[in-house]
Amino acid sequence: MKYLKYLFLPIIALVIGITASCERDDLCPESTPTTPSLIIDAFDIDNQEDSKNVFGLLIAGVENENVLPGYAVVTTNNIILPLKTTEDTTQYQLIQDYSINDNGTPDDTSDDFAEGNQDIITINYTREEVYVSRACGYKTIFKDVTVSIDNDTDNWIQLIQPVNNPQSVEDETATHFNLFH
Template identity: 55%
Template sequence: MKKTLSLFLLFIALLNCERDDICPEATPTTPHLIIRLYDISNQESNKNAFKIRIQGIGNSEVLENYNVVTTDSIVLPLKTDASVTEFSLHKDYEYDDNGTPGDTSDDIISGNEDIITITYATKKEYVSRACGYKTIFENVIVTQEDDGDNWIQLIQSVNDNLTVENENAAHYKIFH
């Protein structure tokens, strides 16, 4: 009788188990802003930016995969808890510690830094119980500070939608 009762309780316990909720890797989550770089003199042609270094304003860390690289496209994460994200896009970046790695007061940084500001409204969208919510960015506008020596000549939206809800294609173009 004890054996039958034990099997019955085990059977009931197995019936009451919930399946594990795991968010599949292929499930779309909060998208990044994708920017393609183009030649200002031939606006149909992609153009690499050399020795580019990207860092979030107010962030001491360089954006992963953008520490002095050559690229013709940029993938930027946007803040989901704010309506503005700013980045430093430093082209032809070079750093010289002047032979004194412990003393930052004599360090020399060269290149051309442009600051871009991305403004937007956020909207939460339910994905699933396992994945939770993702953030959609609406009314996205990218502008730059004019410092008198901008390497970025023109910033243009790819379409009039100005919504970032997936990473299937570029959202903005930068001409340089």
């Protein structure tokens, strides 16, 4: 019995040592800034100090034509666009006053077609990988960002201007470009 206490002391020391050396799980907190999206605010072209909503806005990718989540026909004056982290260019279709015309046959969807004024914007940038932490890994920031509007005969977007020149996209709390329509 006397020797039993000497047997438990090393076991207790081992358990305390293992417990003390454990770290908390490596989880990336939601509050940690990760790869930012491009933020565009919409303004009135005639009175450029006044914010102006874009009505019936639908945003979709150009290559895959998937509707951007959160932009399935909305009215907004603030547009948030994710940028590709594997390429130096991202394109979007911004369709104002989007609607589906059922061609007078509401029960037959085969002859339906989309209506609205579509403008295509091209966003060019240089990517830079930045280490965040062991739990969060890396994020991409975007430098020298430019936005251009593909010209067509009926552009609803009249002008897009960067807030800063050269414009970078490093956080999601500030506007990066102003769109005038």
